[in-house]
Amino acid sequence: MKPNGRPGRWLIILPPLVFLLLFFLVPFGFAFKISFAQAAAHVPPYSDVLSVTPDRHLHLAISLANYRFLVTDELYGLAYLFSLKTAFFSTLVCLILGYPMAYAIARAPRALQGVLLLVIMLPFWTSFLLRVYALEGIIRDNGLLNTLLLHLGLIHHPLRIMRTNLAVYLGIIYSYLPFMVLPLFATLEKLDPALLEAATDLGSTPWQAFCDVTVPLSLPGVIAGSMLVFIPAVGEFVIPSLLGGPNNLMIGKVLWDEFFGNHDWPVAAAVAIAFLLLLAGPIAIYQYYNVRQLEA
Amino acid sequence: MPARTPLFLVSALGFGIAVLYVPILVLIGYSFNASPLVNVWGGFSTVWYGTLWHNGELLRAALLSLEVAVSASTGAVILGTLAAIALVRFARFPGRLLLTGMVNAPLVMPEIITGITQLLLFVSMVQLLSWPHRGFTTIVISHVTFCTAYVTITVQARLQSADRSLEEAAQDLGASPARAFLEITLPIIAPAIVSSWLLCFTLSLDDLVISSFVSGPGASTLPMVIYSKVKLGVSPDINALASLIVCAVGVCILFAGWMMRRAEQRRALETQLARG
Numbered sequence: 001m002k003p004n005g006r007p008g009r010w011l012i013i014l015p016p017l018v019f020l021l022l023f024f025l026v027p028f029g030f031a032f033k034i035s036f037a038q039a040a041a042h043v044p045p046y047s048d049v050l051s052v053t054p055d056r057h058l059h060l061a062i063s064l065a066n067y068r069f070l071v072t073d074e075l076y077g078l079a080y081l082f083s084l085k086t087a088f089f090s091t092l093v094c095l096i097l098g099y100p101m102a103y104a105i106a107r108a109p110r111a112l113q114g115v116l117l118l119v120i121m122l123p124f125w126t127s128f129l130l131r132v133y134a135l136e137g138i139i140r141d142n143g144l145l146n147t148l149l150l151h152l153g154l155i156h157h158p159l160r161i162m163r164t165n166l167a168v169y170l171g172i173i174y175s176y177l178p179f180m181v182l183p184l185f186a187t188l189e190k191l192d193p194a195l196l197e198a199a200t201d202l203g204s205t206p207w208q209a210f211c212d213v214t215v216p217l218s219l220p221g222v223i224a225g226s227m228l229v230f231i232p233a234v235g236e237f238v239i240p241s242l243l244g245g246p247n248n249l250m251i252g253k254v255l256w257d258e259f260f261g262n263h264d265w266p267v268a269a270a271v272a273i274a275f276l277l278l279l280a281g282p283i284a285i286y287q288y289y290n291v292r293q294l295e296a
Numbered sequence: 297m298p299a300r301t302p303l304f305l306v307s308a309l310g311f312g313i314a315v316l317y318v319p320i321l322v323l324i325g326y327s328f329n330a331s332p333l334v335n336v337w338g339g340f341s342t343v344w345y346g347t348l349w350h351n352g353e354l355l356r357a358a359l360l361s362l363e364v365a366v367s368a369s370t371g372a373v374i375l376g377t378l379a380a381i382a383l384v385r386f387a388r389f390p391g392r393l394l395l396t397g398m399v400n401a402p403l404v405m406p407e408i409i410t411g412i413t414q415l416l417l418f419v420s421m422v423q424l425l426s427w428p429h430r431g432f433t434t435i436v437i438s439h440v441t442f443c444t445a446y447v448t449i450t451v452q453a454r455l456q457s458a459d460r461s462l463e464e465a466a467q468d469l470g471a472s473p474a475r476a477f478l479e480i481t482l483p484i485i486a487p488a489i490v491s492s493w494l495l496c497f498t499l500s501l502d503d504l505v506i507s508s509f510v511s512g513p514g515a516s517t518l519p520m521v522i523y524s525k526v527k528l529g530v531s532p533d534i535n536a537l538a539s540l541i542v543c544a545v546g547v548c549i550l551f552a553g554w555m556m557r558r559a560e561q562r563r564a565l566e567t568q569l570a571r572g
Binding site for chain 2 (some may be wrong): 013023097108121122130134135136147228265282
């Protein structure tokens with residue numbers, strides 16, 4: 001940009017910067033503040049952390065009770081661990097399912113690639129809530145899966161899938177599979193076929209060439225895709241709420257109940273902050289690979 | 297690719313696509329079931345589509361959702377395009393890293409955290425400024441926040457691949473930088489802008505978690521109403537509604553994809569012609 005473009009530059013930069021600062025970043029500050037407050041029976045339902053006393057002094061009332069509660073009440077620890085476990089195994093299954101899919105699309109003829117990508121993208125943009133609801137039609141006791149298996153004589157009693165943890169796994173895998181396929185495709189597509197030919201010429205079997213060339217080169221896509229599945233899956237609410245059992249311990253559901261059921265906003269704020277700190281690592285990894293990929 | 301794609305890969309792809317589509321197709325099939333019992337096929341009927349038109353609660357929620365989606369996607373397209381221009385065209389400015397982070401973070405931020413933190417912000421703002429009133433306004437603001445990220449990423453990619461020499465040529469011929477941008481580059485990125493508007497529209501129309509947190513009493517969006525009904529189990533009128541929404545969204549997305557593709561082809565052709 002030329003020097004004379006400088007004042008005009010800020011007309012472009014400032015609106016998104018200020019908006020996101022105010023409505024995306026600053027809210028975390030407020031959540032942080034309120035996590036040190038105490039629940040109170042007025043509107044809004046928490047005590048003032050920072051207030052001005054009648055003699056014009058700033059009064060700071062910090063309560064660590066919420067964080068102490070998180071550590072002592074084993075519900076939250078269990079919920080965090082359970083959410084991490086669920087997200088981890090769902091991500092793994094998505095990777096196992098998604099990798100061959102992405103690879104097949106990357107090897108398809110160009111004209112077909114666009115169509116296949118659109119086919120994968122379409123559910124990704126289609127209503128998340130309604131897709132979870134649609135899955136219920138397949139896995140419920142009298143759903144398509146059980147009807148089919150009973151009809152084939154493979155089982156004699158309907159399988160109980162709804163309201164179990166298995167249903168939550170299936171829901172996450174079904175909903176997040178496209179998130180895995182797209183970044184994997186993006187890296188696999190860039191793979192130079194000459195490298196594979198070179199490996200074959202030097203005596204590798206196709207499987208060896210795949211392990212030694214394709215897998216290491218697709219690693220950025222594996223990481224980006226895994227993070228895109230893992231991070232939202234840890235905080236998933238809709239799937240455990242609709243498909244999981246009443247005692248399902250996903251942290252998103254615990255947080256929702258804390259907020260709408262118990263109306264304990266300060267504890268919910270503390271859970272959210274602790275949750276965010278827990279996710280800071282994975283989010284940083286994702287950002288790092290994302291920025292690197294954009295620059296490549 | 298010279299080598300044939302192994303059968304294993306093709307069947308994996310076929311299986312994956314089947315997994316993605318079968319539940320939706322089954323849902324659409326059930327929506328034409330005349331029987332109110334979900335496990336009995338009572339013949340073909342469109343009766344459940346008819347009952348939707350007489351459900352006032354659903355219609356009001358649908359109207360609110362449409363208003364929110366139009367406002368939010370328009371806002372997000374403006375902010376997201378500006379952010380994309382800033383990130384692609386200005387190599388260095390204070391806050392660049394911050395903007396990059398804030399644009400990308402909402403993509404992976406769990407909705408439940410965004411929802412809680414934004415609600416706490418709005419509540420604190422009301423205490424200080426007596427604004428905003430929780431409902432339409434707060435839902436739109438929240439939706440703009442997460443939609444902006446999608447716009448920036450789509451437009452950014454387009455802008456990066458746009459040929460800057462055309463714009464430079466216009467400037468050499470006497471156009472101001474702003475005019476050169478508006479007349480040369482804007483038409484090039486226009487398909488990306490339109491398709492990201494459509495994508496934001498569908499994202500906003502679908503959002504449940506964030507809306508539930510930031511909405512106020514009496515302002516229920518369509519997903520909020522659907523969620524409370526679905527919580528009670530499968531019902532035939534929700535099947536019909538879901539089929540309608542899935543088809544409408546599908547058409548939007550296909551249109552967006554088709555537009556991006558056509559623009560791509562036309563650009564490739566023009567580049568070819570220009571090179572002679």
